[in-house]
């Protein structure tokens with residue numbers, strides 16, 4: 001009996017960490033993108049959840065051990081999801097054994113300090129990313145919740161030119177299914193090894209010029225296998241032709257708009273995307289970053305990005321679901337400020353940008369009942385901003401504090 005009690009106690013010590021409880025004073029609280037803000041109040045968290053959201057007149061009962069986050073006071077919104085990141089930089093190497101502080105600092109620099117409390121990794125060394133996630137879950141490392149697609153699927157002979165520098169042992173594991181059966185097997189392996197979805201490269205240029213397309217039967221098989229396990233399929237489109245392939249194959253999310261196409265998305269494509277509930281992650285800043293690397297003159301960059309903004313404006317006006325994402329990790333510039341400005345220039349209101357960061361990804365991942373809003377019972381994923389993002393969308397990137405499932409993962413000022 002004593003042995004059993006000891007074993008249970010040990011299990012408990014390994015599986016959990018001390019719950020945190022926070023009282024977060026607020027100048028303003030946006031409980032949801034479409035709700036009028038509360039002025040002067042507070043959010044009380046207990047463990048992983050939000051206990052209550054109160055206005056200035058209420059006096060909530062504060063559980064013993066609650067810490068007051070005075071250093072965080074500001075504008076409270078729900079925690080952000082970045083739906084397009086990569087854990088591919090050297091800081092993540094050997095995540096199972098790397099120092100916890102170094103990993104926490106790496107996560108803080110790339111994600112936590114910008115309020116990302118959930119991130120979707122759309123391609124990395126799967127085993128390593130799963131180790132990184134495990135150390136966050138155990139509480140050794142502080143950072144956002146990580147979802148991942150693990151290793152993406154590519155067209156045959158279609159490893160893109162920009163990832164050819166990866167270590168040969170990683171490149172050797174890249175899936176390039178030749179037929180439906182191999183596609184299903186690749187998806188099953190990824191999901192069995194801890195992936196939360198599937199990523200397809202539909203159109204690549206292995207040497208920077210030749211085009212390789214994923215075939216319709218491979219797309220369809222990968223989608224069916226992923227959906228059968230209740231997960232989503234994300235696709236890198238590159239071209240209009242590949243978007244048509246994604247629509248035919250019932251892909252769920254496009255991880256980019258398409259750059260430099262002769263014709264923009266037409267009404268038919270946009271209507272079909274919306275009808276099939278296909279979501280789009282715009283990554284405007286990435287286009288600027290890539291074109292600057294190629295020394296493209298600024299006026300041409302502006303024109304090319306304006307074309308993709310026109311596409312997104314049409315998609316948004318037709319009721320399409322937009323998910324925020326930056327491709328950070330692949331893109332070494334971490335600050336998302338420019339992306340917020342680009343989204344506003346594409347016609348999104350601050351409330352729509354907030355939705356792309358909170359309620360839209362929660363709904364898309366079927367977790368709307370659990371997260372995405374500031375309400376009692378929801379997961380305590382919270383961001384406190386310095387200023388009101390409705391007055392200036394740049395304020396979305398000016399974060400005082402971030403809490404992921406009730407844990408303080410970033411504080412600009414020491415408590």
Ligand SMILES: [Zn+2]
Nearest residue numbers: 086122327330
């Ligand atoms: Zn990417």
